[in-house]
Structure formats: structure tokens, C-alpha cells
Amino acid sequence: DAGVTQSPTHLIKTRGQQVTLRCSPKSGHDTVSWYQQALGQGPQFIFQYYEEEERQRGNFPDRFSGHQFPNYSSELNVNALLLGDSALYLCASSYDREWYGYTFGSGTRLTVV
Amino acid sequence: QQQVKQSPQSLIVQKGGIPIINCAYENTAFDYFPWYQQFPGKGPALLIAIRPDVSEKKEGRFTISFNKSAKQFSLHIMDSQPGDSATYFCAKGADTYSGAGSYQLTFGKGTKLSVIP
Numbered sequence: 001d002a003g004v005t006q007s008p009t010h011l012i013k014t015r016g017q018q019v020t021l022r023c024s025p026k027s028g029h030d031t032v033s034w035y036q037q038a039l040g041q042g043p044q045f046i047f048q049y050y051e052e053e054e055r056q057r058g059n060f061p062d063r064f065s066g067h068q069f070p071n072y073s074s075e076l077n078v079n080a081l082l083l084g085d086s087a088l089y090l091c092a093s094s095y096d097r098e099w100y101g102y103t104f105g106s107g108t109r110l111t112v113v
Numbered sequence: 114q115q116q117v118k119q120s121p122q123s124l125i126v127q128k129g130g131i132p133i134i135n136c137a138y139e140n141t142a143f144d145y146f147p148w149y150q151q152f153p154g155k156g157p158a159l160l161i162a163i164r165p166d167v168s169e170k171k172e173g174r175f176t177i178s179f180n181k182s183a184k185q186f187s188l189h190i191m192d193s194q195p196g197d198s199a200t201y202f203c204a205k206g207a208d209t210y211s212g213a214g215s216y217q218l219t220f221g222k223g224t225k226l227s228v229i230p
Binding site: 004031033040041042043044045048055056058090092099102103104105106107 | 117119145147149154155156157158159162202204206216217218219220221222223
């Protein structure tokens with residue numbers, strides 16, 4: 001049973017560019033959440049997608065956007081990259097609001113130069 | 114701003130010792146307090162979780178103690194092993210089934226644990 005799959009694992013982008021990160025949820029999960037984890041910090045909530053809509057958003061600018069597809073997979077898009085966007089981006093999936101099933105992927109390490 | 118204050122930032126114990134990690138929260142409108150374990154290069158993995166109507170919960174060598182009146186909870190690792198060396202995060206989440214409407218987990222800044230053989 002595959003867990004949460006994220007791609008790519010590592011990415012280097014130039015300041016000002018745009019990036020798309022991808023996430024496939026764990027089998028049976030229909031909800032995808034995205035978190036940003038800066039070095040030495042805890043994950044910070046970006047947003048959550050359920051039924052192909054953004055259900056809740058954290059304190060992140062509009063440069064961060066997302067999408068959920070009918071098969072529950074999701075994308076995170078970041079426009080106009082800043083050096084401060086360098087972080088580990090984590091995807092977590094769950095079955096609707098069930099906390100105990102909340103499962104994280106291994107993340108995408110984004111470096112902005 | 115950080116709504117979950119975690120301490121210490123780092124911890125070194127000998128094998129067999131009992132590391133204790135503490136967390137304090139401010140807002141009482143949360144009903145789910147999980148602990149996550151993260152190894153380098155991996156995402157956080159759920160270790161153990163507690164709801165505030167329970168004062169203590171044990172799963173194997175891991176125990177959560179919860180003090181609702183003090184708004185604090187802690188993780189104890191009994192008979193710690195070198196394989197327990199990782200970063201540990203406490204977090205809080207709303208009871209979404211109550212309709213509180215918050216679907217995010219709020220994390221502490223983490224505690225890097227090193228267990229020396």
C-alpha cells in the first residue's frame with residue numbers, strides 16, 4: 001500500500017521563477033494538505049484541498065496556489081519565487097477530517113538561488 | 114506567531130535514559146494533540162496522539178501526559194534507544210467533527226533528540 005508520494009524530491013530554481021510540486025495521496029484518502037517546513041522549524045500550514053476546492057488557507061501570500069484533481073492528487077504552485085521560499089514542502093493526505101490517518105509524504109526540497 | 118511552544122530545542126541522553134519533551138499551547142479550542150517523529154530526509158510520522166479528556170496515554174515506550182488546566186502536554190520516551198534519535202514535534206489540531214472548522218495542524222518548532230549508545 002503506497003503512502004503519500006511527492007515529486008520531485010529535490011528542485012533548484014532561480015529567484016523570480018515559478019515552480020509546481022506534485023502529490024499523490026495515500027490510497028483511500030481524499031483530502032490533501034500542504035505544509036512548508038523551513039530549516040530547523042516545524043511545518044507550517046499552507047492550505048488544504050477537499051473535493052477539488054481549497055477548504056482552508058494558512059498565512060501564505062497569493063503567490064502560493066494549488067489544485068486538486070478528480071483522482072485526489074494535488075499540485076502546489078509558487079510564483080515569483082523568493083529566496084525565502086527555500087524549504088521542504090510537505091504534502092499530507094487524510095480521509096476528510098480524520099486526524100489519526102493524517103499521513104505525510106517525504107517532501108520536496110526546494111532551493112531558490 | 115507560534116501558538117505551540119516546545120522545549121527544549123535539543124536534547125542529548127544516554128541509551129536507556131528517559132528524555133522528556135514539553136509543549137505549551139495558548140488557545141483552548143483544540144481537541145487533538147499529536148506528536149510526530151521526523152528522521153532526516155523524511156516527512157513527519159505520527160507517533161502518538163491524545164485528546165484533552167485523557168490525562169495520560171501510553172503506546173509502547175512512548176507516553177503522553179496532558180495537563181489541561183496548565184495547557185501543557187509532554188512526551189516521555191522510556192528506555193530510549195539510539196534509533197530514537199530524531200526530531201520530535203508536538204502539534205495541535207481542532208476537533209473538526211465538532212464543526213470548529215479548523216483543518217490545520219499547528220506545530221511546535223521541534224526538539225532534536227540524540228540518544229548516545
